[in-house]
Amino acid sequence: MSHSASHADSHSGSHGHDAHGHDAHGDHAKYPFLAHHFDTPNQQFESGKLGMWAFLATEVLFFGALFVMYAILRFKDPQVFSYASQYLDTILGGINTCVLILSSLTMAVGVRAAQTNKKGLLSVCLFLTLMGAVGFLVIKYFEYSHKLHLNLKWGEGFYHPVTAEEAAEVKVEPKPVENPVLAIASPNPSAGAQTVALAPVPPVDKTAIAAPKTGPDGVATAKMVEATDAPMHVEHSEEPHLLDSNMPPNTHRFFAIYYIMTGLHGIHVLIGVGVIGWLFLASLKGRFNSDYYAPVDFVGLYWHVVDLVWIFLFPLFYLIH
């Protein structure tokens, strides 16, 4: 390429302090993309890259706080994590890991294509990266919707029965309570189970106070599990979690941190779809070349960080022994 000689000139020129002003002017005439407050294309590129890295550092801290939250929850309830991990689909998670790695690879190849002025290859790579991001979200959608269908949710929703059969098994007649502030009900005296309602509880008509049906020790009996086994096994071999006598307390916490972390990651993938899509359209218009490809490089850095976060999320949620 002819410009290789000229850019060697620009590099030596940027270091000749005696002729600094003049050469900077020359660079601006030569490179229309060079902003007036930068002396050389290299200075502009490296400044932008440093800005991108500063942003990525905030991303690391952003996710880092959630990883700390994960560590605390797992430290306090290790059995919850080893139990609840079985509800996540390792195959789908593994496929999604590979999808993200491959889209990171096509992004890196795309950066190289831009650097070497291969505009067709750049567009192809950006399109493949875009498809990887969309594919990740589609798989994630199926994972989420399956879990929400089974009431594998955050918070109290986790403890709502899924089907009429399950509700019938788990539910007992709700006992109305006149004064929820001080009411102490002992609906199952033989079991010694006590239910206490306190003041800040919101007035919910449907609940009142019901006995925890899950049995004397809060444990469903094997018979109950067997009884409702059949209707729940339409598609999946998983036990309905409310009837699973092995479910440790606080299992809903696993799903809370699961949805928070994978959800935040998913939002980042969604943003990636937008930015990579924009790059793809711009590449079709021939906006990028071997002199000017900073947006491709910087979006690539962002996309690799999204990949990095998933590299940690995958074993921490899906691969608990």
Next chain:
Amino acid sequence: MASHAHSSHDHGHGEPHPLVGHLVPYSTLFATGAALIVLTIITVAARYVDLGEANIYLAIGIAVVKATLVSLFFMHLRWDRPFNLMVLVGSMLFVVLMMVFCMMDVGQNMPTENKGNPAKVQQYLDANAPFAPVTAKK
């Protein structure tokens, strides 16, 4: 720019060199991608091997290796200005700092669990989610 001129010597291969940045050879990129896929398969396989406590450390170790590969080769940090690497490593060090101090605090906590759940959580669940199990099975 001395390092810049030098690196173009190493990886130029007669191809047009970009005005800025560093050109990573296809072989490096695809080898990195292949290594990442292989490590993913290894970490999935390691899930089914019982190593006790070591399982999570193995999983995190593999993840760290994968993250290093991505940042060094895909993100060009191997050839980048060292300051960019410092920004990344610095942010990670602060996360580790926060993690260490939080875990020290959590490790000092006295057990506050009542009937399996912390008291307030249990009361809330009793009222709003009456089907929540009260205690764990032994």
